[in-house]
Amino acid sequence: MNAAREPIRCALAGRLGRFALDAAFEAPASGVTAIFGPSGCGKTTVLRCIAGLQRIDRGRISVAGAVWQDDRAFVPPHRRPVGYVFQETSLFPHLSVKGNLLFGEVRARKGGAAMALGLDEVAGLLGLGPLLDRTPAALSGGERQRVAIGRALLSQPSLLLMDEPLSALDRRTKDEILPFLERLHAGLALPILYVTHDMAEVERLADHLVLMEAGLVTASGPLAALQGDPSLPLAARRDAAVSLEAVTGDYDPHYGLLALDVPGGRFTVPSAPTPAGERRRLTVQAADVSLALRRPEGSTISNVLPACIREASPLNEQELVVVVSLGAAGEGARVLARVTRRSWDQLALAPGKEVFAQVKGVALAPRRR
Numbered sequence: 001m002n003a004a005r006e007p008i009r010c011a012l013a014g015r016l017g018r019f020a021l022d023a024a025f026e027a028p029a030s031g032v033t034a035i036f037g038p039s040g041c042g043k044t045t046v047l048r049c050i051a052g053l054q055r056i057d058r059g060r061i062s063v064a065g066a067v068w069q070d071d072r073a074f075v076p077p078h079r080r081p082v083g084y085v086f087q088e089t090s091l092f093p094h095l096s097v098k099g100n101l102l103f104g105e106v107r108a109r110k111g112g113a114a115m116a117l118g119l120d121e122v123a124g125l126l127g128l129g130p131l132l133d134r135t136p137a138a139l140s141g142g143e144r145q146r147v148a149i150g151r152a153l154l155s156q157p158s159l160l161l162m163d164e165p166l167s168a169l170d171r172r173t174k175d176e177i178l179p180f181l182e183r184l185h186a187g188l189a190l191p192i193l194y195v196t197h198d199m200a201e202v203e204r205l206a207d208h209l210v211l212m213e214a215g216l217v218t219a220s221g222p223l224a225a226l227q228g229d230p231s232l233p234l235a236a237r238r239d240a241a242v243s244l245e246a247v248t249g250d251y252d253p254h255y256g257l258l259a260l261d262v263p264g265g266r267f268t269v270p271s272a273p274t275p276a277g278e279r280r281r282l283t284v285q286a287a288d289v290s291l292a293l294r295r296p297e298g299s300t301i302s303n304v305l306p307a308c309i310r311e312a313s314p315l316n317e318q319e320l321v322v323v324v325s326l327g328a329a330g331e332g333a334r335v336l337a338r339v340t341r342r343s344w345d346q347l348a349l350a351p352g353k354e355v356f357a358q359v360k361g362v363a364l365a366p367r368r369r
């Protein structure tokens with residue numbers, strides 16, 4: 001196997017004071033793996049161990065085929081090709097944005113790294129071109145974070161570690177910076193481990209998910225598989241959702257509606273004109289999906305997709321979360337529907353039953369991939 005395509009393998013066990021960590025997972029060699037869990041569950045500690053900033057007794061870490069830690073070896077932090085972006089960034093105040101960016105590159109050159117990414121490419125990806133001559137004092141919080149990400153990328157890492165990079169920013173600034181992160185994801189093959197406790201960031205950025213709780217990894221796998229697993233706590237959240245990979249189809253210019261194909265079905269959503277054949281991510285909230293036995297007539301709901309009930313799990317006294325797979329034979333993508341127990345009983349719903357899954361088009365906002 002090509003070493004660069006080997007997954008990131010991480011198994012960390014041991015104690016840090018009173019905190020016990022026992023975290024093992026694999027992450028794909030490209031794309032974004034989100035590490036998600038409540039405050040204090042050990043997410044930052046995992047990143048620090050991977051960067052070599054924290055040493056834990058029983059640790060095994062390998063990245064792109066290189067062993068960074070095992071029973072015999074411990075590669076010191078400055079020899080690990082990682083870029084690290086923190087919640088709050090400290091840029092060098094006396095250097096321009098360009099000087100800050102090049103600082104990472106100069107270090108990488110001294111270390112003999114292959115220059116896979118240049119200043120122009122990174123500045124282009126992160127929209128930093130107009131800011132290059134400014135000093136950090138003249139930047140907004142979101143701009144500073146973009147510079148920090150650029151500096152980390154120019155150090156030519158094999159792995160980018162991002163620890164809640166947006167959590168110090170307000171909602172509007174977050175929304176400004178997320179499209180840049182989506183562009184990084186689309187434009188770079190570099191694997192990213194992304195720590196967050198914001199599910200909206202997970203839904204927009206992650207391909208793979210590692211769930212943590214109290215020092216343990218409780219689940220790890222492709223995002224949609226974990227979102228759609230009713231045995232995991234994600235499905236019981238009020239904002240439970242499944243993120244589907246879609247491809248754009250026909251665009252109706254008269255009504256401004258875009259067709260989005262996912263395995264087993266086609267959604268229609270309001271959208272600006274978009275060419276066919278582009279990848280989009282479509283996050284379908286469980287609370288926006290209803291189920292019907294027959295295709296409804298005279299309804300404003302624009303998405304009515306044949307589907308098959310796979311399983312259901314009670315959420316509380318009143319509600320269930322139902323897993324349905326799209327397509328007449330139920331061979332397609334899985335989504336969740338949150339329904340009341342009364343509806344479940346009145347419609348005599350059950351696993352194996354063929355239904356129609358209904359979603360309002362206006363509830364869906366496709367995101368670029």
Ligand SMILES: Nc1ncnc2c1ncn2[C@@H]1O[C@H](COP(=O)(O)OP(=O)(O)OP(=O)(O)O)[C@@H](O)[C@H]1O
Pocket residue numbers: 016017018019037038039040041042043044045046197
């Ligand atoms: N070097 C250390 N010595 C002792 N305890 C530590 C050490 N490092 C971390 N801890 C403890 O480990 C636990 C996990 O901390 P960590 O920062 O990894 O959690 P987190 O999931 O990133 O939390 P948050 O989302 O709040 O940042 C905490 O209880 C912390 O106090």
